[in-house]
Amino acid sequence: MKILLVEDEKELRNTLVASLLKEQFVVETAENFSEAISKIAIYDYDCILLDVMLPDGSGLNILSELKAMGKSENVIIISAKDALDDKLKGLELGADDYLTKPFHIAELNARIKAVLRRKSLDGKNSIELGNLILNIDERTLTIEKKDIHLNRKEFDILNYFLLNKNRLITKTALAEYVWGDQIDQADNFDFIYYQIKNLRKKLQQSEADVSIESIYGIGYKLIEK
Structure with missing residues (x-):
């Protein structure tokens, strides 16, 4: 799962990044309004953690920009401001939560x-397809009730395909x-x-009921057998 953290406080930003990486998330950061706008225009995210008070703009305006772009990222506002109107x-x-x-x-x-469960999995914590069950919270895969070991990248790839x-x-x-x-550096x-x-x-x-097909010169497609 890919997360964008929009936070100008360096110490808090570093703390959150370290914690999110331990949870096996892919984490990108933006320190200000302009950097955040630039990233959401180019990339898609599963969740955006959004500070309201940024040095060069309001996090609330980023929400408006997301809506104008037709993007549907999950957004959690993280702010020191506890005012009800904010x-x-x-x-x-369009924010999904407020902390x-x-x-x-x-x-x-x-x-x-x-x-993530509410929007991607209709409230469930796992994805089931054929004889395959991928548990998002536990980061486990079972096929025919047998545990299959996946490394971090394999799990994230399979999750994205499913x-x-x-x-x-x-x-x-x-x-x-x-x-x-x-990836731009690759x-x-x-x-x-x-x-x-x-x-x-x-x-x-x-003997999973799914397979990954190669589409020559373009990419891949996961299909159910």
């Missing part, structure tokens, strides 16, 4: 997982989702090929 305005503009500083990291992690089954996934979209905007997508190769082998050996 909270209501944020929710009216007032200071807060416990565990609570933030729980809120993130809750909004959320987009029968859809063509380009190599670029897959790389951005799993590796974040650092010379090629060979690393994706190797992760896909290993994931396919595990699915085939476990």
Whole structure:
């Protein structure tokens, strides 16, 4: 899962990034309004953690920009301002939740997982397809009730495919989702090929009811057998 953290306080930003990485999220950051706008215009995110008070603009205006772009990212406002009108305005503009500083990291992690379940999985914590069950919270895969070990990247790739089954996934979209905007520094997508190769082998050996097809020169598609 890919998260954008929009926060200008360096110490808090670093603390949150460290915590989110431990939860196995792909994390990108923006320190101000302009940087946040630039990133959401280029990339898609599963969740945006949004500070309201930024040095060069309001986080609430970012919500308006998201709506204008037709984007549907899950947004959790994190702000020191506890005024009711700010909270209501944020929710009216499309925010999914509101968390007032200071807060416990565990609570933030729980809120993130809750909004992801509500929108992506209709409130469930797992994705089921054929004989396959992918548990999002526990980050586990079972096929025919047998546990299948996946590394972090394999899990994220399979999760993305399952959320987009029968859809063509380009190599670029897959790389951005799993590796974040650092993908811009990559010379090629060979690393994706190797992760896909290993994931396919595990699915085939476990006789999964799904397979990953290659679309020559473009990307991949997950289909149910």
